[in-house]
Amino acid sequence: xSCVPSGALIFLIRAYEVVSELLIERNQIKxxxxxxxxxxxxxxxxxxxxxxxxxxxxxxxxLAVAQCVLKSTANEGSKxxxxxxxxxxxxxxxxxx
Numbered sequence: 075x076s077c078v079p080s081g082a083l084i085f086l087i088r089a090y091e092v093v094s095e096l097l098i099e100r101n102q103i104k105x106x107x108x109x110x111x112x113x114x115x116x117x118x119x120x121x122x123x124x125x126x127x128x129x130x131x132x133x134x135x136x137l138a139v140a141q142c143v144l145k146s147t148a149n150e151g152s153k154x155x156x157x158x159x160x161x162x163x164x165x166x167x168x169x170x171x
Contacts, residue, residue, distance in 0.1 A: 092128050093142040113160040117170045
């Protein structure tokens with residue numbers, strides 16, 4: 075009897091792989107987060123970066139990857155934490171889809 079991962083587990087495994095690859099380019103991501111631009115622009119540029127560096131991700135998965143990237147940098151300083159917090163609020167408020 076084989077163990078086949080559920081769709082959610084496959085999604086999480088793939089998201090982890092994508093985030094790991096993107097974090098290699100951590101300096102570019104840090105520059106983006108440290109720029110004085112609106113959170114919606116940060117999201118747009120981050121999604122563009124994810125799209126450029128991945129293949130076959132749907133919009134929900136791209137948002138999940140963006141969240142993982144932002145969350146992973148949130149503990150690197152108050153600016154990064156504030157960006158992550160603002161991004162979460164924008165998602166919940168419907169400003170980012």
